[in-house]
Amino acid sequence: MKNKTESPKYTITVWQLLGTFLVLMTTWLLWSGLYKPLLISLGVFSCSLSLWLAQRTGFFRHALPIRSLLRLPALWWWLLIEVIKSSIEVARIILSPSLPIQPELVEFTTTEKTNSGKVILGNSITLSPGTVTIDVDEDRLLVHCLTSNTANELRSREVERRIEKLEIE
Amino acid sequence: MYIVLSLAILMTMVLAIARALRGPTIYDRVLAVNLFGTKTALLLAVIAFLIDRPDFLDLALAYALINLVGILAVLQFIQMNPSKANEASDHD
Amino acid sequence: MINTVMDVLSWILLCSGGVFVLIGGIGALRLPNFYTRLHAASLTETMATILIFVGMILQAGFSLEALKLAVIMLFLLLTAPTASYALANAALQSGMRPKAESAKVESPNAQTGNSES
Helix, strand or coil, X not given: CHHHHHCCCCCCCHHHHHHHHHHHHHHHHHHHCCCCHHHHHHHXXXXXXXXXXXXXXXXXXXCCCHHHHHHHHHHHHHHHHHHHHHHHHHHHHHHCCCCCCXXXXXXXXXXXXXXXXXXXXXXXXXXXXXXXXEEEECCEEEEEECCHHHHHHHHCCHHHHHHHHHHCC | CHHHHHHHHHHHHHHHHHHHHHCCCHHHHHHHHHHHHHHXXXXXXXXXXXXXXXXXXXXXXXXXXXXXXXXXXXXXHHHHCHHHHHHHHHCC | CHHHHHHHHHHHHHHHHHHHHHHHHHHXXXXXXXXXXXXXXXXXXXXHHHHHXXXXXXXXXXXXXXXXXXXXXXXXXXXXXXXXXXXXXXXHHCCCCCCCEEEEECCCCCCCCCCCC
């Protein structure tokens, strides 16, 4: 409710509603596998209910523009390679008998302006093993790193640059 | 071959239970329960292939959904009742 | 020919997925404190999930099962960081300070004096 006073005006376009409804309905049809009138009308009902609930919780206020969504796979591909690299490192640390960990906290201010950008940034950092976002406050992020090596990698700010690319025209 | 994989996941679930029993803080226990929950979803998906019944995939999705909601609810509860959370972790 | 290659590849993925699941479980038991255990948990939640699900998608081929597997994998990967963040943040708010080298402040206008081990 607090957020409502901060940004009172936002408009939901018909395309957003229609697109979300189509995604929900496709999921319903794929999972049910039975195409009888009763079941399909139940599906239409529950999809509309979900849309209404999503609208109430402010789902569409943070919606990403479609061109950002289309660029997500490129980010995912890069993240996949990062995840593979860092998980091999973390696995080696866990298996080595001496446990060579040097936990380090890194705090930095991000240049991300939008809430969804911050969420994507924080989640991308958490997703790769070895770094966990433990606090987000306005534009400050606090990240816990397992070794100083992963902390240094984080300082290069590569993730942030990749995510900023999502929002460029 | 799927049997070996499901045994590996079961082994990890046992390790997660060991961590949940050992604690020492309440958050370690919640972490272990979260680990257990995601492994349940993974195990159900593997079992679907092991016994060749694709219906189990739907169960895996349901477990993944319930796990997320459950963990968030438990954390909310702990934050609302800090005294009870401390009691639980002192119990060790 | 292509089928055998796919088969072998998927088994390699599934086996290494099993290994990563086990390593994550061992890590959750071995690592010394809560914040480091988070890293072990995220190892099984991301890497092992990706390996096992991609392996099974290759086994399923082009079918409805493969699509369902992909959706479940995407859901797990999108929610795992959210759950870890909620957990870590709850622990931090309760006053549990991570044992770590003091915070390095990256930008001059950031607030200093956070978290001394």
